[in-house]
Amino acid sequence: MSTHKLRTVSVVEAVAEQLSEDIFNGIYRPGDVLTETQLSERFDVPRQTIRSAIVMLLHDGILRRERNKSVYVPLFSEDDIRDLFAVRRLVEMETARILCSRGILPEGAENAVRSMERLSDENSCDELLKYDYQFHQALIEATGSTRLQKFYRSISSEMRLALTYFRSGDFSPSQMAREHREFLDAIRSGDSSAAVKACQIHIEESETFVNQTIHAQRERMNPGRMAASMPDEADL
Amino acid sequence: MSTHKLRTVSVVEAVAEQLSEDIFNGIYRPGDVLTETQLSERFDVPRQTIRSAIVMLLHDGILRRERNKSVYVPLFSEDDIRDLFAVRRLVEMETARILCSRGILPEGAENAVRSMERLSDENSCDELLKYDYQFHQALIEATGSTRLQKFYRSISSEMRLALTYFRSGDFSPSQMAREHREFLDAIRSGDSSAAVKACQIHIEESETFVNQTIHAQRERMNPGRMAASMPDEADL
DNA sequence: ATGGTCATACTGTTATACAATAAAACCAAG
DNA sequence: CTTGGTTTTATTGTATAACAGTATGACCAT
Structure with missing residues (x-):
């Protein structure tokens, strides 16, 4: 008998999953307020179940609330983005260091890069992001550190949400594939120190890309003015 | 009017707090199983409230469970301890780097060290640990990184639980104070790189101390045998 | 305008019940 | 005595309903 740990999803998990998908897909947008009764009716589950699901998303950082207030979809400030990338860089550089020193080259990462390389430049951005996630996920898991994994999970949701709103459509799969290939080669x-450096570069490229997008958006909405404190959290 | 954000504690928070205190104080010991009804009766609050509190402690890592099973107090394996210290070192070294580069010297940390220095060597171990926690907490908070703080919080509970079971009583307040003073001076x-190094040393000293305690305990229970896989999780 | 009261909607908490699952006890053949 | 299956029981997961506490905005009086 092969002990294949099979997965079941509880109701709250299902709700949480659907809800986060809705947030990532923009059904709910930053600043939107979600009330428990509303959600309870929408999914036709008791309010307590909704509450449990909400707690999960609070921990993932894709919902926020203050006491006795309804939850809302967060709008990330520039500080949030900075913080997010800073800790991500920290975690991923450590991951690179660990994998390198142990000579581990996770299969899942290799597969993810291959998948990227197969994508033509017209493919959907979503798919590309999926492989990107798969790549980094595989690296983290290969470290075997439960705490590092838990931490990465908690920021990756925020990361994804941030990317959802701060990305222009013009990702280049070929460039993306090349970057990840280089990173993987460095580990191999x-x-x-080369691997760590490659990791740092990879993440910083990703960050500058996001920053460019942010400034472009800002420019579109506030032509003329430079570096004003615009979207931030003015509307929460 | 000074906007002094005042704190209220909800029922579930109160339960969670009491419960974690009980765990840290050894009322509940590693391996102990806690059922919801039992807790519900003990605190005289409905089961739903208990469930919410449990979720908090699950995230703090001081309770664990599998689906449809009761929660239990985790017993850390050697791997857990290694992992715990590894990520803690990562976070604290990064903290030191940040504070140093920004020239920040948190007041709370200074106060904590002073408190340590005031302790005579006969003082309670608990109090010493409290200041230790206060010290590191102050450093993390001063970074201003919400994510780093969240991460630190999630491991510090586990850390405390680990220390609860893997410490001999013979902490030396004077040595402890000296170590922290050196660390703080390095930041100042x-x-x-000196500060980061000091941080690394400080944490590694703490780790070797815990390891010695573990081996001592093992030796006491298993005289003769060396490095056997003993307490680990044989009894969960 | 200013300040106070009230109405309303929502979250936090409690109570209760039932379904689904896991573990132990039990029983029945081989 | 062991294997395999059945029943029992304790416990978690989910559902329904209600009420109390809080935040918010509308309304009113000054």
């Missing part, structure tokens, strides 16, 4: 090389 | 110096 066994040169720890 | 502004030399980033």
